Amino acid sequence: MPDIRPGTDDGLAPNRALWDRWARIHGSTPTDRFYDVESFVAGRQTLRALERDLAGEVAGRDLLHLQCHFGMDTLNWARLGARVTGVDFSPIAIERARLLAARTGLPATFVEADTQRLPATLAGRFDLVVATYGILCWIGDLDAWMGGAASALRPGGSLVLVDLHPAFQAVATLDPLVVDWPYGGGEPHHETLTATYAEPGLSLPPQESVQYPYSIGEIVTAAAGAGLTIKHFGEHVAAEFDPRGILSAGEDGRYRLPFGDSHLPILYSLRAVAPDRA
Numbered sequence: 001m002p003d004i005r006p007g008t009d010d011g012l013a014p015n016r017a018l019w020d021r022w023a024r025i026h027g028s029t030p031t032d033r034f035y036d037v038e039s040f041v042a043g044r045q046t047l048r049a050l051e052r053d054l055a056g057e058v059a060g061r062d063l064l065h066l067q068c069h070f071g072m073d074t075l076n077w078a079r080l081g082a083r084v085t086g087v088d089f090s091p092i093a094i095e096r097a098r099l100l101a102a103r104t105g106l107p108a109t110f111v112e113a114d115t116q117r118l119p120a121t122l123a124g125r126f127d128l129v130v131a132t133y134g135i136l137c138w139i140g141d142l143d144a145w146m147g148g149a150a151s152a153l154r155p156g157g158s159l160v161l162v163d164l165h166p167a168f169q170a171v172a173t174l175d176p177l178v179v180d181w182p183y184g185g186g187e188p189h190h191e192t193l194t195a196t197y198a199e200p201g202l203s204l205p206p207q208e209s210v211q212y213p214y215s216i217g218e219i220v221t222a223a224a225g226a227g228l229t230i231k232h233f234g235e236h237v238a239a240e241f242d243p244r245g246i247l248s249a250g251e252d253g254r255y256r257l258p259f260g261d262s263h264l265p266i267l268y269s270l271r272a273v274a275p276d277r278a
Contacts, residue, residue: 011140011188011210012114016089018193018207023070023093026198034198035072041104046076048240051132054160054232054271058082061127064152066115067135071097071108077130078106085109085126087118116141118148126152132162133243134197137169137211142186142218146226153274159228161272164243165235165265166215168257174246184215200245216268228272235265243267 027035040046055063059081065074068086070093078084086108088094097110113119115131116139129149139145149159172178181189192206214222216235223230238254243266247255257264 011138011212012089014208014210015138018209019069019088019090020092021204021207022196022198023090023096025196025202025204026070027072027096029199029202031202032198037072037100040072040076041100046072047080048132048162050236050240050267050269051130051160051162052080054162054269055128055130055158058128062125062154063128063130064122064126066129066131066149067138068097068110069093071100071110073132074110075101075104075106075108078108082128083107085111085122087111087113087115087122089114115139115148116144118152122152124151124154127154127157128160129153129157130160132160133164135161135163136214136219137164140186140188140210140212142212142214142222143225146222146228150226150228150274155274156276157274158231159223159270159272159274161270162267165268166213167264168244168266169213171246171257171264174258182213184213184218186212186214186218188212197245219268219270223270223272227275229275230270230272232269232271234269236267236269237263237265239266 027037058077061082063077063082063084065084065086068074068088071086074084074086086097091112094110094112101108129152166183170179170181170183172180188210191209193209194204194206195202220230238256242255247257249255257266
């Protein structure tokens, strides 16, 4: 179980170092099929139905992608006609995103910034703010993150958030069933990582990480506290992929988290709307 250190904590520096490392590796090795940059450049769709349905028609709309990593999904939104801006705190990721945009010829702006402290220049400029898969567990100040997302929206604009469900994050192994992660609370958890989710078999030097568990109630409350109105909240027991590499696909090709005779949710989805000030 990760070491839990209660109290005030700032994981920004170790997490940036971790994501700088991953940004150098992801999509740059011949064995990385998780990102598969070459097929993306050739036109492969990286976005999943869940976030596309929540976002709706994006052509001609201004879209801000938070924690964009090296920009593949950001540029996929551009392929769908959105005017896109991607934000990430890793300078290596932003550099790679700009190179990928140049390679694909897709128009995009990439900004190096902490998503808990978005630049004032982004305020009130976007119809959509999007963040997907592996987002809030890296955020030490959930209220600041939600406040920044809300401030970036135009009146009536939408935040679209799709992330791993807290119940799924709590599970370490299925057979035997081991739960070693709190359901919520937001306390910093320090863990030393020697691999990357994109290539679990690749051995890397030890690197500290800090992650934060949030419950569904804490996430929804933070969105409401930022002045957003929740229009949709979904908990999804089946997914197109296994975000953590611990599930098996069913006969229908979808992944589920078994729990007795039922299933626990793998993902949640949220769409929240900024107030119309007109």
